[in-house]
Amino acid sequence: MILCLLAGLLAGCQQAPLPTPDTPVSSEAQGAFGQTERAFVELSIGTNEQVLKLLENGGPAEMVAHRREELERLRAVLDVPYVNNHVGHDMPGMPTDAEIQLAATDPQARDQFVRAHLTESLKVLENARVDLKHPPTVEIVELMERHRTAELAAR
Template sequence: MKRRLVTPLPALLLLPLLFLLLFLLLFLSGCSTTPPDRPAGSDRSSGPAPSSSAPFTATDSGWIQLMTPMSEQAGQLLAMASTHESAPPLASWATALAKEHRTELAQLRQLLRRMGLPDTNVHEGHDMPGMVTDADLDRARRLTGADFDGFVRQEIRAHLEQSGRVSRSESRAGGSQEAKRLAARIADSRAEQLKTLSSLDE
């Protein structure tokens, strides 16, 4: 006795089954889009959401919180040098640079307030590159003559190099246009200030 061959269902009969399966998959996936900890009818905009258009970023905050104490501490050493019995070219340069740093510090603190950050030295006690520390200021007070002048040149050069470096980085990688513009101006100023300092060493 011959075995009967089972003829496969025509393709036209399989299409409705495929469409039904696809519909069920889409329906079930759509029902699962609501997070389990949020009610289905809750307002999704009620909580804070990150935005690429935020005015300030963590990079901006890190830069401003580093630059503010750097400028303040260096300004104190420059003010000391401007009234110290230093070589006239160094004293004159320190006086002009101290004035620039006071203007810069006012701009940094204004931006700090706009960012809602406290005007405190979050790096106090840290041995940060380019930072004139309280210990450095105490040492400068005990130095005289050429030793004092050499120490000021050394510390201010390190300050100008490091603050210029981090400001250039902020001008490229920061999020706030306001902060990036200020950082670019500071970086350009640092390059000019380093040239002037180098001319004093000649």
């Protein structure tokens, strides 16, 4: 579902007609921070905040450090005040409050939710890599991909 949501957001932001040689190129097409990047960053911040709650009770320290680093970089690139538009959403890869509560007492459930986060995040990142044009945001995507790939391999 998170993949569909982001794909819809990304696709919806990319529906402008292709420029002709005499059409001025938008700043987003030139690599500026645009609506597509903003949607990705806001979704990633919301997801990482929930994952940190999930990891508070026994999650791998390296994964906690990775999510904090990502949050710092994501917030730094965001060009408007952050508003969590995903509060209460039940999307694959973004742990819900109920899942976080269950994970606090059930290590197997936590492991299951962490794995879901990693696999779904990689799908979202794969799509983001295609659609994002802003170099600092693309660098964050690459960092997140490295983190997710290593974390999944360690499981």
